[in-house]
Amino acid sequence: xxxxxxxxxxxxxxxxxxxxxxxxxxxxxxxxxxxxxxxxxxxxxxxxxxxxxxxxxxxxxxxxxxxxxxxxxxxxxxxxxxxxxxxxxxxxxxxxxxxxxxxxxxxxxxxx
Amino acid sequence: xxxxxxxxxxxxxxxxxxxxxxxxxxxxxxxxxxxxxxxxxxxxxxxxxxxxxxxxxxxxxxxxxxxxxxxxxxxxxxxxxxxxxxxxxxxxxxxxxxxxxxxxxxxxxxxxxxxxxxxxxx
Numbered sequence: 001x002x003x004x005x006x007x008x009x010x011x012x013x014x015x016x017x018x019x020x021x022x023x024x025x026x027x028x029x030x031x032x033x034x035x036x037x038x039x040x041x042x043x044x045x046x047x048x049x050x051x052x053x054x055x056x057x058x059x060x061x062x063x064x065x066x067x068x069x070x071x072x073x074x075x076x077x078x079x080x081x082x083x084x085x086x087x088x089x090x091x092x093x094x095x096x097x098x099x100x101x102x103x104x105x106x107x108x109x110x111x112x
Numbered sequence: 113x114x115x116x117x118x119x120x121x122x123x124x125x126x127x128x129x130x131x132x133x134x135x136x137x138x139x140x141x142x143x144x145x146x147x148x149x150x151x152x153x154x155x156x157x158x159x160x161x162x163x164x165x166x167x168x169x170x171x172x173x174x175x176x177x178x179x180x181x182x183x184x185x186x187x188x189x190x191x192x193x194x195x196x197x198x199x200x201x202x203x204x205x206x207x208x209x210x211x212x213x214x215x216x217x218x219x220x221x222x223x224x225x226x227x228x229x230x231x232x233x234x
Binding site for chain 2: 031035037039041047048049050051054055060092094096097098099100101102103104105106
């Protein structure tokens with residue numbers, strides 16, 4: 001199975017400052033159709049996960065444009081251009097290229 | 113609005129059984145694969161099982177294969193997870209999630225339900 005590794009484990013950010021989370025996969029997530037099957041989710045405290053980014057860089061409907069995804073192959077990044085208080089929670093990357101689907105261990109984002 | 117509402121979580125003894133349900137609304141249920149993902153207390157996310165939209169294809173994590181069975185009833189817009197031979201390590205919140213479309217190994221999940229808690233303990 002594909003192993004997903006996130007860093008850092010946690011992040012403390014001043015409101016209005018940027019934040020970046022890295023996700024690496026043990027195998028390339030690039031499908032022959034040209035798409036990377038990497039998605040990002042945010043689990044706010046006490047809530048279920050919500051989709052932020054799919055296909056590595058496509059924003060899900062309703063997601064603020066301060067969230068962006070980039071990367072290809074085995075290295076991916078989620079960036080928050082200006083962190084807001086409502087962005088606290090745990091961020092997960094997920095590979096959906098092959099079964100079993102696998103998740104990164106999560107990155108906890110807190111506000112300073 | 114797409115909604116997924118799980119139910120059926122409970123406290124059960126090791127070796128026992130439980131059936132989880134996920135009632136779906138707001139989309140054409142028969143056109144989408146569906147999945148279950150679990151989260152042990154204080155831990156990360158673990159994919160459990162998926163079922164195709166048509167054809168009845170089912171897929172399982174090694175950790176639950178042979179013990180869990182996923183199924184769906186399109187007349188009720190509901191997906192189920194029958195869990196047998198439960199172990200302490202199955203203790204988790206179980207989330208139902210809608211796949212990106214018809215069955216494909218290439219997928220993402222959106223949206224997720226609110227989850228239902230399964231506790232396996234004597």
